[in-house]
Amino acid sequence: MKPVLIVLLLNLLAIGSSHAQTKGHGLFDVEARRAALGQSAFTSVRAACLAIPRDPAWSSLKPFDRLKATEGYGTDGTANDYAWAVMVLTGRALAGDAASEVSLRDLLLAWARAKAFTDTEVEHDAYYALKRVLLPTVVAFSVLQRGLDEGQKWMLADWIDPLVRKTDRVFDGVVDRNNHRYLADSLLMTWGAVVKDEALYAKGYDRYRAVLAEARPDGSLALETRRGARALWYMRQSLASLTVMAEVAATRGTDLYDLRVGEVNFDRIASYLLNGIAEPNVVMAYASENYIPGGETDARRQDLGFITKRSHGRHYMAWAEPLMTRDRAGLATKRLKALFVRNIRSDRPLIDEFVGGNATCFWGR
Secondary structure (H helix, E strand, C coil): CCCHHHHHHHHHHHHHCCCHHHCCCCCCCCCHHHHHHCHHHHHHHHHHCCCCCHHHHHHHHCCCCCCCCCCCCCCCCCCCCHHHHHHHHHHHHEEEEEEHHHHHHHHHHHHHHCCCCCCCCCHHHHHHHHHHHHHHHHHHHHHHHHHHHHHHHHHHHHHHHHHHHHCCCCCCHHHHHHHHHHHHHHHHHHHHHCCCCCHHHHHHHHHHHHHHHHHCCCCCCCHHHHHHHHHHHHHHHHHHHHHHHHHHHCCCCCCCCCCCEEEEEEEHHHHHHHHHHHCCHHHHHHHHCCCCCCCCCCCCCCCCCCHHHCCCCCCCCCCHHHHHCCCCCCCCHHHHHHHHHHHHHHHHHCHHHHHHHEEEHCCCC
């Protein structure tokens, strides 16, 4: 067994030995959230955890060994059913549904035994799909931990850890600096927090600071806003990964939301997105570059489809859920909360791979 795996497995065993040691590691404090969901004040939120029924057919999902690069614009969606099952079952397990917890455990163990995804094509689009499916898997593991025996922990860690580390790859292109990299580092940081690997945790922490440093003074991100009709789409995607990093840091008492590098903080980037949603012409100076815009080639027709729930159940504004729980001053927070109430809240539960699963269940009030 590789030395790094031995160390993380020893950490896992230590983490699982007491409630006190478990506290504060991962995307959110699992035990604190589990306790909160058992309180009467959280009845409606617990209902959101259980809103999507458990599908018995998920136990028959067949593991596969690779994700592939796709032709043209798009991402390999082969793992979509697996990711959806994991996200739904994780929320249900967190809310105390014992049958879902067993189903989630058995699903992950089956895919671990099959070494799913281990032969994923070494190409940035295939790795992008891998990152998306791994973040909910890591969150699921953090929720399951307390009920796993030592052998099950070892089996899952032996599967997940190499896959997560595999995503820390440089492709010698813009994907090493744009939303692809933000997603990778949000995943590395989350897994690092779960298994107490400080080097992995630092990947996300350092990336967060780098994003702020690279942003323009108006809060726009150069590699995202040049994407034509999808300029705001990718700004939103970047904010989702920044939110994951900030929430992981928050479990350790570190406030990244108020961190400022130069003129830019989280609110400045969020404000740029909100300005663009309110008046899409705001982004035209950058979007007119029309770099890989997707299906719509007219940059003036900004794709705002992320504001509504997708046909496959995901909601790409799920990252706003933890922001709704934070009592933060500032116009950006007020505007985001207004947008949430007006356009998003009615779509709960908000579930998305980019925030690791059922955000309403994890953070909702």
